[in-house]
Amino acid sequence: MIIQKSSNPRISSFDPTSFSFGNTFIDHMIICEYNNGKWGDLQLVPYGPIGFTPAMMGVNYGQACFEGMKAYKDKDGKVFLFRPEKNAERINKSAKRLAIPEIPKEIFMEGLKTLVDIDRDWIPHGEGMSLYIRPLLFATEEALKARVSEKYLFAIVATPAKSYYAAPVSVKISDHYSRSANGGVGFAKAAGNYAASFYPTQLAIEEGYDQIIWTDDSTHEYFEESGTMNVFVRINDTIYTPKTSEKILDGVTRDSFLQLAKRRNLEVVVGDVKVSDVIAAQRNETLKEVWGVGTAVVTSIFEALGYNDEHLLLPKLSEEESFAAMLKKDLTDIQTNQAEDPFGWRVLVEEQVYDL
Amino acid sequence: MIIQKSSNPRISSFDPTSFSFGNTFIDHMIICEYNNGKWGDLQLVPYGPIGFTPAMMGVNYGQACFEGMKAYKDKDGKVFLFRPEKNAERINKSAKRLAIPEIPKEIFMEGLKTLVDIDRDWIPHGEGMSLYIRPLLFATEEALKARVSEKYLFAIVATPAKSYYAAPVSVKISDHYSRSANGGVGFAKAAGNYAASFYPTQLAIEEGYDQIIWTDDSTHEYFEESGTMNVFVRINDTIYTPKTSEKILDGVTRDSFLQLAKRRNLEVVVGDVKVSDVIAAQRNETLKEVWGVGTAVVTSIFEALGYNDEHLLLPKLSEEESFAAMLKKDLTDIQTNQAEDPFGWRVLVEEQVYDL
Known part of the structure; x- marks a missing residue:
């Protein structure tokens, strides 16, 4: 070197x-x-x-x-x-x-x-x-x-x-634009994926939202990601997140959240997350939380979903009630050496590792 | 300036x-x-x-x-x-x-x-x-x-x-990879579209093809583009090409070919080009030509189509028989000032247009 x-x-x-x-x-x-x-x-x-x-x-x-x-x-x-x-x-x-x-x-x-x-x-x-x-x-x-x-x-x-975002954000569920094709590069952190998301995001911002929940390009019936993050949904006390695929990034924060949720014995379902199920849960008041996770933001909590022309509010949970907040704290405590690290995730950077 | x-x-x-x-x-x-x-x-x-x-x-x-x-x-x-x-x-x-x-x-x-x-x-x-x-x-x-x-x-x-390509090329009809999503950036000359095409093209080359005919990402039943070109198909004496959309580049060479074909009173259909129709035409010997057009290559004539595991040969037409060759000559004669330009396409670059 x-x-x-x-x-x-x-x-x-x-x-x-x-x-x-x-x-x-x-x-x-x-x-x-x-x-x-x-x-x-x-x-x-x-x-x-x-x-x-x-x-x-x-x-x-x-x-x-x-x-x-x-x-x-x-x-x-x-x-x-x-x-x-x-x-x-x-x-x-x-x-x-x-x-x-x-x-x-x-x-x-x-x-x-x-x-x-x-x-x-x-x-x-x-x-x-x-x-x-x-x-x-x-x-x-x-x-x-x-x-x-x-x-x-x-x-x-x-x-x-x-910290990246401070306040809870409103997100629009995409009904036209999409970030990845079947057989495309959605799972990769390809430069072009980000540029492609900017214009649809600008349009969502003009409609009063902060970012977009990306849905599948063929039917817009399934959640994929949110903004530049993986997305999680909590209905009653069960956490749902899309499974990774050629269209969905295999996020490190996503994977860590899943492991932390299991350690807490939370029920987690990794699979298709249907827009219609999330909307139905919002309407019958079983939808508790929707949030995004990623390295830059760690966790972004959503306060509202835009669905077609509706603006659907999400419950305001306290820090104690929120799975998102709880798992975020579990994660950042490990990241910052304020908690034990049973997973072996932390890697100490030794001093003077280089030869001068 | x-x-x-x-x-x-x-x-x-x-x-x-x-x-x-x-x-x-x-x-x-x-x-x-x-x-x-x-x-x-x-x-x-x-x-x-x-x-x-x-x-x-x-x-x-x-x-x-x-x-x-x-x-x-x-x-x-x-x-x-x-x-x-x-x-x-x-x-x-x-x-x-x-x-x-x-x-x-x-x-x-x-x-x-x-x-x-x-x-x-x-x-x-x-x-x-x-x-x-x-x-x-x-x-x-x-x-x-x-x-x-x-x-x-x-x-x-x-x-x-x-000239970009010399010899006729073999193209694989994509059955898995795709270059554009509905609601994506396929119509744009976005940098990321090109990078996304390289790996699938390498795989096609390993299978003995030169490039890929891209199909829609949802069903792979419709032609979109070929390599970095727009694609044309001739069945009997009718020319077919996909209509432009948010997934398909509005190519200048494509548009010029369409206008030149009309000037020659050729029958042209701009709309969905179904893979199954092209394959059926190949089997019943009404498929005469398939070719790509673009600025860099002008025209690339295909000699074979890869479809699933089949290698389907196309007829070898003479320069006189080929619509692709005829329209290419019409176009390049106009581009290089060897023919009249009734369309007003040529733009002379004056000498010393700049102020020093």
Whole structure:
């Protein structure tokens, strides 16, 4: 591994009590180039621009995928990653579907740990605080041919993070737009999936909603995801969530919620979630909660569903009554080293793991 | 418009009889930045890299779309564009669906004509020769938030072009993978649509095919597109092509073929093209031709269809018998100023249209 530390670090000007999420970047980044059929040297370098012409295939043909993950700092200053091997596996599932060469897990993990270790002072400590980490893979060959690229970049960049959403949100159940096709790339964290969701989301916002519950493109009768999150529904005391498929992301937070719910002996059904069943439950008052989960937001609780022209309110549960709030606390307590970790999910980031 | 000509042009080393399509770039490119809610100065600059970090939203969230078009040089050295206003309109349809700000048509056309004029010496003359031009729009803000970007780049880059495919190709009728969802972005030249097609195409190639005829994702009973082209079928002497929709690109070559077919009083049906009808026609020997059309390839003639596990051969028609070959010649004769242009499709690129 090649380490080139910044000669002009910005950390001294970083105020962990006041920063902008998403565009405050830590001092370094990880890069590794793929060329001539193989991955080159893993490098830690100062965060900054790399030269690409507008013929770069990544922006022409969308051959690009990413991961989202976080590092947490506990009260003693120890730093932990959360189930990082899941992200290493998933970026390669995405890569395979997009015909991008897989990044070896060792390169992914070494780059990740080195970056987080060297820039550990950028990780804020406290309620909802973390370092949001973005590994990504994208095509860098400069060529105007709609074919698989011969050059790629693996990179990891990161930004300090606070809680994403504060208030409960209203979500519209999609009756026209969709985010994934049968035989498509919905299960992958493919760059193009996100761009495709923006315009329908803008329309939903104009209608007074915050985001969209995506439904299947053929019938709009089944829940798929919500915004950029997996979706959970609670009817009476049973939790329902769609099973993963080629259309639905295999979310790390989703999987963790399922395991935490089982540990609490909650009844969980993983399978088809029918729009009509959810609406019927709202009408007969057995629908207790609907929420989204994802790395960035952890949990987003919904206060209303838009269904055709109706605005259907959901119950306001207390922190004690809410399964969503309870499971979120179970999860974040493990992530932030405030609870035992019987699952072995936390991964300590050792100090000075790199050779200088 | 700001013109900054290359101080180190490469044109003297360009050999129009021997070059590599797609990665031989002309000396200049057009760029125009969008920021603070508006498009800035249109600029012609030397082709080359621009600095982006891996947090650039275009490669993270796929907010990117493009056009493909060509300039042709006639025997007298005059240079023509072909229906460029169609591309200016379509890039904005793509942009709208991807929540990218539209590029004003005047900026698009001025940039296009200036670039082609200044680099006209790069345009090869001769059978199948042209300059392939790539206008594109992509998100350039550096931020790790899955939301609409606030900064964009409009760019035009170009590469000299020869004929794309030489030989007839075999195509597999997709029975699992698909390129577009109902309520999705299939009609747009969205970057992500192309990446999503690569892996299924690789699998088809492993089965001995060259590309895929995409079918609807719900039933796989209807033709949509073929590879990156619109698809035409001829049964007896009637031409069929799918109607455009939110799943099917409104191709300029497709539209031109339809108008040329009508001029020749050929019977044309624009509507659903059922896989089962095409297969039945192949079996009863009324299926005469199946071909794809697009700017890059103009026409790609198919010699065989893969359907489930069958390899169904198509007739080998002579140039005189083939509607595809006839319409291709009609089109390229107009494009290259070898025939009258009753449609008003050719647009002359004047010399010295720019102010220095």
